[in-house]
Structure formats: structure tokens, C-alpha cells
Amino acid sequence: MASAGTNATVAARTAAVRLTDTATHWQLMWWKFRRHKMALLGGGILALMVFFSLFAEFFAPYTPQERTAKYTQGAPMGFHFIDAEGSIHLRPFVYARVTKRDKVTLRLVPTVDTTTRWPIKFFVRSDDYKWMWGLIESDIHFFGFEERKEFLHLLGTDQLGRDIFSRILYATRTSLSIGAIGVLLSFVLGIVLGGIAGYFGGMVDNLIMRLIEFIRSVPTLPLWLALAAALPREWTALQVYISITAILALIGWTHLARRVRGKLLSLREEEFVLAARLSGCSHARIVARHMLPSFMSYMIVDLTISFPYIIMAETALSFLGLGMREPIVSWGVLLYSAQNIRSMILMPWLLIPGLVVIIAVIAFNFLGDGMRDAADPYSQ
Amino acid sequence: MFNVVANRILWACLMMAAISVVAFTLIQLPPGDFVDSYVNHKQQGGVIMTKDEVAEMRGTLGLDRPMYVQYFDWVGGVVQGDFGFSWEFRRPVSEIIGERLPLTLILAFTTLLFTYLTAIPIGIYSAVRQYSVGDHVFTVLGYIGLATPNFMFALVLLYFAHVFFGTSAGGLFSAEFETAPWSWARIVDLLAHLWVPVVVLGTAGTAFQIRTMRATLLDELNKLYVTAARASGVSEFRLLIKYPVRMAINPIVSTIGWELTNIISGAPIVGIVLSLPDTGPLFVDALLNSDLYLAGALILIYCGLVIIGTLISDLLLIALDPRIRMGSTA
Numbered sequence: 001m002a003s004a005g006t007n008a009t010v011a012a013r014t015a016a017v018r019l020t021d022t023a024t025h026w027q028l029m030w031w032k033f034r035r036h037k038m039a040l041l042g043g044g045i046l047a048l049m050v051f052f053s054l055f056a057e058f059f060a061p062y063t064p065q066e067r068t069a070k071y072t073q074g075a076p077m078g079f080h081f082i083d084a085e086g087s088i089h090l091r092p093f094v095y096a097r098v099t100k101r102d103k104v105t106l107r108l109v110p111t112v113d114t115t116t117r118w119p120i121k122f123f124v125r126s127d128d129y130k131w132m133w134g135l136i137e138s139d140i141h142f143f144g145f146e147e148r149k150e151f152l153h154l155l156g157t158d159q160l161g162r163d164i165f166s167r168i169l170y171a172t173r174t175s176l177s178i179g180a181i182g183v184l185l186s187f188v189l190g191i192v193l194g195g196i197a198g199y200f201g202g203m204v205d206n207l208i209m210r211l212i213e214f215i216r217s218v219p220t221l222p223l224w225l226a227l228a229a230a231l232p233r234e235w236t237a238l239q240v241y242i243s244i245t246a247i248l249a250l251i252g253w254t255h256l257a258r259r260v261r262g263k264l265l266s267l268r269e270e271e272f273v274l275a276a277r278l279s280g281c282s283h284a285r286i287v288a289r290h291m292l293p294s295f296m297s298y299m300i301v302d303l304t305i306s307f308p309y310i311i312m313a314e315t316a317l318s319f320l321g322l323g324m325r326e327p328i329v330s331w332g333v334l335l336y337s338a339q340n341i342r343s344m345i346l347m348p349w350l351l352i353p354g355l356v357v358i359i360a361v362i363a364f365n366f367l368g369d370g371m372r373d374a375a376d377p378y379s380q
Numbered sequence: 381m382f383n384v385v386a387n388r389i390l391w392a393c394l395m396m397a398a399i400s401v402v403a404f405t406l407i408q409l410p411p412g413d414f415v416d417s418y419v420n421h422k423q424q425g426g427v428i429m430t431k432d433e434v435a436e437m438r439g440t441l442g443l444d445r446p447m448y449v450q451y452f453d454w455v456g457g458v459v460q461g462d463f464g465f466s467w468e469f470r471r472p473v474s475e476i477i478g479e480r481l482p483l484t485l486i487l488a489f490t491t492l493l494f495t496y497l498t499a500i501p502i503g504i505y506s507a508v509r510q511y512s513v514g515d516h517v518f519t520v521l522g523y524i525g526l527a528t529p530n531f532m533f534a535l536v537l538l539y540f541a542h543v544f545f546g547t548s549a550g551g552l553f554s555a556e557f558e559t560a561p562w563s564w565a566r567i568v569d570l571l572a573h574l575w576v577p578v579v580v581l582g583t584a585g586t587a588f589q590i591r592t593m594r595a596t597l598l599d600e601l602n603k604l605y606v607t608a609a610r611a612s613g614v615s616e617f618r619l620l621i622k623y624p625v626r627m628a629i630n631p632i633v634s635t636i637g638w639e640l641t642n643i644i645s646g647a648p649i650v651g652i653v654l655s656l657p658d659t660g661p662l663f664v665d666a667l668l669n670s671d672l673y674l675a676g677a678l679i680l681i682y683c684g685l686v687i688i689g690t691l692i693s694d695l696l697l698i699a700l701d702p703r704i705r706m707g708s709t710a
Contacts, residue, residue, distance in 0.1 A: 214398060216638075217641065217690050218641070219641050219642075222663065226407075226409075226667060227406065227409075230409035308527070312529050315529055319529075319649070320649060321668070335531075335532070339652075341542075344539060345542050345543075357527075357532065358528050358529075361526070362527040
């Protein structure tokens with residue numbers, strides 16, 4: 001940002017030089033990106049998602065597997081500032097829930113007791129947790145209660161009484177991280193294979209392009225389903241996580257590889273490449289140091305666009321019971337319990353994770369649109 | 381032109397051969413073969429099989445032969461319409477698939493039809509009336525349509541159908557037609573149910589095609605030949621349909637194969653959520669139960685459908701676009 005400041009003063013002193021003439025490539029892109037309000041919004045939403053899920057242990061009042069036995073299949077609970085008598089409380093509270101037996105069905109039904117208030121405490125000390133692979137230990141939660149019997153399930157609970165809100169926070173972390181690792185893996189695959197194809201051309205190029213064409217014309221989901229089904233059932237949750245991510249990464253790389261190849265093919269004849277070759281650079285160095293940076297922005301755009309595909313694929317796999325499994329929660333795992341129509345009709349709040357998926361994907365699409373425009377800051 | 385067509389057909393055949401290898405590898409991937417699971421099953425029933433018995437069983441089933449022999453055996457059967465035997469259903473795979481495949485085909489082609497019949501007019505409208513209220517509405521709907529996973533959309537439809545109409549939106553037939561033989565009434569009943577999966581499967585594709593149509597048509601509309609045609613007094617409608625739309629339709633046609641891939645890809649999940657009597661639930665169950673010949677056959681069929689679809693869209697493009705017909709790839 002310091003350079004932007006100096007640039008501004010220089011531009012002010014010599015009026016003939018416009019700001020856009022002295023700005024760097026990335027500055028121009030940022031200015032162009034900034035004009036896309038929807039892209040900024042998308043980026044903001046995603047940043048919030050990353051933030052809340054990164055600190056899930058702090059923001060989530062419960063762990064993903066913790067059960068509130070008294071409040072299974074519970075509806076979302078609202079919090080209030082004004083009580084039934086009309087008096088205002090500065091500290092938000094929830095009304096107590098009392099379990100009563102329904103006289104007809106004999107089922108235990110939680111009912112609202114407006115005479116008792118459970119005041120919500122912030123930065124409350126309750127269950128211990130380890131954060132960042134055990135680096136930080138704490139027991140402070142963003143909100144909670146002092147008494148064990150009091151509870152607040154913002155988005156309701158599932159069949160087993162697990163808090164949907166907390167589970168969504170943890171699931172967001174899993175799903176986004178799968179997306180991020182998947183995108184990174186496909187980035188590497190795309191650059192290496194696309195790079196080899198584009199730089200060397202000829203026979204190798206032909207072979208890799210045929211492979212890409214093959215992968216792109218195959219219905220992916222059935223193939224990934226079959227691959228996922230081939231994973232041994234007795235694998236641990238972590239092993240499944242790693243292999244599912246790897247499987248999903250196989251989706252995204254073809255697009256990027258094509259882009260890299262196309263650009264390399266056209267750049268190969270440029271003079272700066274010839275210059276680099278004459279001065280004795282190795283193949284790898286020419287590609288990595290001189291050619292790739294010249295179209296880095298396009299690659300980042302392609303990655304942003306492939307992000308939602310990976311996330312949606314993971315959601316679909318887990319939804320069918322072939323992807324992630326409990327105790328790891330992801331968006332798809334949460335939606336798995338909505339697969340049963342009857343429980344979904346009984347507990348429509350089980351669909352809330354789906355809403356989160358939709359919001360995330362829309363945010364990614366907005367971001368991608370803005371970045372696509374910004375990638376070429378010189379066109380008007 | 382003959383060369384181009386022959387080239388495409390040859391490529392499709394090569395793809396099919398490659399797919400058969402992939403499908404065979406996939407069904408061999410899970411550890412253990414059928415005999416292993418059979419022995420396990422017997423053991424749970426208290427029957428212990430001797431090593432000789434197990435070996436003999438492998439011999440009679442041909443599982444002791446080298447992989448490539450088994451592969452050619454399988455492919456040889458597939459070519460003759462024999463997809464192997466489903467241990468789960470205790471029936472030949474071809475029979476089980478034969479019952480359900482027509483519905484998958486109907487679903488896929490109706491969805492394809494729906495996608496293009498809605499996307500092309502809406503795309504034209506959005507381009508001609510750029511930034512109108514309608515254009516904005518379709519843009520917003522498009523964003524949501526692209527971002528909603530198929531199964532989520534299906535779940536929401538099911539939920540609202542239950543809450544507002546008290547009916548189930550799932551299935552493809554009413555109860556009385558479930559097992560009835562094909563008749564006019566049954567076809568009408570099918571059409572009354574078919575729209576739900578068609579809309580669910582087609583929405584994402586439609587949203588995407590609207591965007592493509594809108595963007596390419598906007599590019600065309602700004603070109604000078606349009607101004608020239610307008611200046612020479614061609615009526616606005618004729619002007620639109622005769623030149624820019626014809627140009628803009630090419631990229632749309634070239635995506636038919638790709639669109640079919642997406643539909644076939646999404647169909648199994650939608651089939652499960654809406655409990656359709658097509659191949660979707662069959663496929664996922666086959667995977668979950670390691671009913672490998674059934675799963676392999678379905679992978680082969682899904683990929684085959686896509687390859688045929690791509691071939692058709694290539695041929696259509698050759699018919700539509702003289703530049704490709706003449707052999708230049710520009």
C-alpha cells in the first residue's frame with residue numbers, strides 16, 4: 001500500500017501522469033475487481049464463513065457429537081430481549097423448555113415455559129477444547145449458560161439431539177477445507193500436466209489432450225461414486241477424508257490444464273522465452289519462472305470457478321453415504337439425515353445446511369465473475 | 381466432410397473401448413471377489429467351506445483366470461448383450477437394467493428437451509431486453525439454479541409438495557399404474573409425474589445455457605452486420621432470428637453432449653431422492669452392496685449414453701456450421 005501512496009503523490013505532482021499509468025498489474029486488477037459490488041459481497045460472505053468455521057470451537061456452543069437428550073428433534077429456538085410481561089432485558093434470554101408427555105401420542109414433547117427465563121451468558125466458561133491441533137487450550141465459548149440444564153439450539157437439533165448450529169460451523173470447516181485442498185491438488189495436477197503438454201507439444205501433448213478429452217466426456221458423478229464405493233469400509237474417518245479429497249481433485253484439473261497448455265503454446269514463440277532459453281535456463285525454470293507468472297491471474301480465476309464444483313461433488317457424495325462419514329461432519333454429512341423424507345417433514349430445519357451450501361456456492365460464483373473481469377485489467 | 385464424420389465415429393468407438401477398461405477396473409477395485417463374500421456369508425450361517433471347495437468355486441466361475449482374460453470374457457459378453465449376473469437380485473444384469481433403462485432414457489431426453497426449449501427463448505429475451513426487469517429476474521434465478529445441488533432442490537420440492545398439497549412428489553407413477561402394463565393412461569400418468577425430476581435435473585443446465593445464449597447473442601447483436609441489416613430495413617424479428625440467433629446457437633449446440641453428461645451425472649441422486657423407478661437408485665444400491673457386475677454395466681451404459689450424445693452433437697454441429705464441415709477447425 002506504501003507504493004500506492006507514493007504513486008499518488010507522484011501523480012499529484014506531475015499532473016500529466018495518470019494514476020493508471022503507474023499502477024502495478026495487481027493494483028489495476030484490484031481496482032477493476034473493486035467495481036464489482038457482487039464479487040465483493042461474495043468475497044465478504046466467504047471470508048465470514050472461513051472466519052467462523054476457523055474458530056468453530058469458540059463460536060459453537062456444543063461439539064458436533066454432543067447430545068441434548070431432553071431436546072431431540074427440537075425446533076430452532078429464538079432468543080428474546082422482551083419477556084412475556086413486556087419488560088425489556090439488556091441480556092438476551094431464551095424461555096425454558098419443559099418436557100411434557102403428550103396425552104394422545106404419549107411422546108415426550110418439549111414445550112415453552114414463558115415463566116422461566118434462561119439468560120444467555122457471553123464469553124462463558126464451559127467445555128474444554130483444543131484449538132489449532134492442540135496448540136491453544138481453552139474453555140471459553142462465545143455464548144452459553146452457567147447452568148448445565150439450560151440450553152440454546154439456534155437452528156434446532158436432529159434425531160439424536162445434536163445442535164445443528166454447532167454442526168454447521170464444524171461442517172463448514174470440513175467442506176471448505178476439502179474444497180481448498182481439492183483445488184490445490186487440481187492446481188498442481190493442472191499445471192504439471194498442462195505445462196508438459198503445452199511446453200513440449202507434439203506426441204506428449206496429443207496424449208495428454210486425449211486424456212483430458214476422455215475425462216471431460218465421462219459422466220463424472222457415477223465414476224466418483226464408484227471410486228468412493230471402492231474405499232474400504234473399515235478405514236478411519238481421516239483416511240476417508242484424505243482419499244475423498246484426492247478423488248474430488250480429479251474433477252477440477254482438466255480445465256486448468258487446458259488453460260495452461262493453451263497459454264504456453266502461444267507463449268512458446270515469444271521472444272522473452274527465446275531469450276531465457278539462450279541464456280541457458282532449464283525447461284522447468286522457463287515454465288515456472290517466466291511463462292506461468294504471465295497468466296497467473298487466469299489460473300486463479302479458474303481455481304475459484306472450480307471450487308464450487310468440488311464442494312458440490314463432496315456434498316453429493318456424502319449425501320448418498322459414499323463420502324465423508326460421522327464423526328467427521330461436512331455439509332453433505334449433515335444433509336444425509338434429511339435423506340429420509342419423513343424425518344425431513346418432521347424436522348424441516350435439517351435442510352438448513354443445504355441453504356449454507358447454496359449461499360457458499362453463489363458467493364463463489366459471484367467472486368469468480370468479478371475475478372474473471374479483473375483478470376484482464378487492460379480491456380475496458 | 382466424410383473424413384470429419386468418420387473421424388468422430390472412430391473417436392467414439394475408441395472412447396467406448398477405454399470406458400470398458402475403466403468400468404472393468406472399477407468393478408475389480410474393491411478388495412476381495414464374489415467368492416470371498418460368499419464364503420463369508422456361508423461362515424456366518426455356520427457352514428465352513430474347505431479350501432478345495434473355494435478353489436473349485438473360483439474355477440467354475442472363472443475367477444482364477446488372469447485379469448485380462450476375465451476382461452475380454454466380460455467385454456465379449458457385453459457386446460452380445462450379456463452384462464453378467466447380479467448376485468443381489470439373483471438375475472441376469474441385462475434383465476434388471478432392461479426394465480429400468482427406458483425410464484432413464486425418457487428422463488434424460490425430456491430433460492435435455494426441457495433445457496434447450498426453455499433456455500434458448502429465455503436467453504434470446506434476456507439479450508434483446510438487456511437489463512430489463514425480466515432479464516434481472518432470470519439472472520437471479522440463474523444464479524440460484526446454478527448453486528443449488530440437484531438433491532437439495534428435490535428435497536425442497538418434496539417438502540413443499542407435502543406441506544401444501546399433502547401429496548408425495550416422488551416416483552414416476554401413481555399407485556394404480558405402478559405395475560400396470562403400458563397404456564395411454566399410464567403414459568399420461570407418467571407425464572404428470574415426470575415434470576418434477578425433469579425440472580430438478582434441468583434447472584442447473586438451463587441456467588447455464590441461458591447465460592451462454594445471452595452472452596453470445598449480445599456479442600453478435602453489437603456487430604456491424606446487424607446494424608447493416610437493420611439499416612436496410614429488415615424487420616426486427618426476422619433480423620434477430622435469421623442471423624445473430626443462428627450464430628449464437630452454435631456454441632449452444634456444441635454443448636449438447638456436455639449437457640447430457642451433466643444430466644446423466646445428476647440422475648442417480650435425483651432418482652434416489654425422488655424414489656424414481658429408474659436406474660439411479662439401482663446404481664447407488666449396487667455400489668453400496670458391491671453388486672459389481674450391475675454397477676459396472678450401469679457405468680458402461682451411462683458413459684455409452686454420453687458418448688452417443690456427444691457424437692450426435694458433433695454431427696449436428698457439422699450439419700449446422702459450414703466452417704467445421706469444410707474441415708477447418710477455426
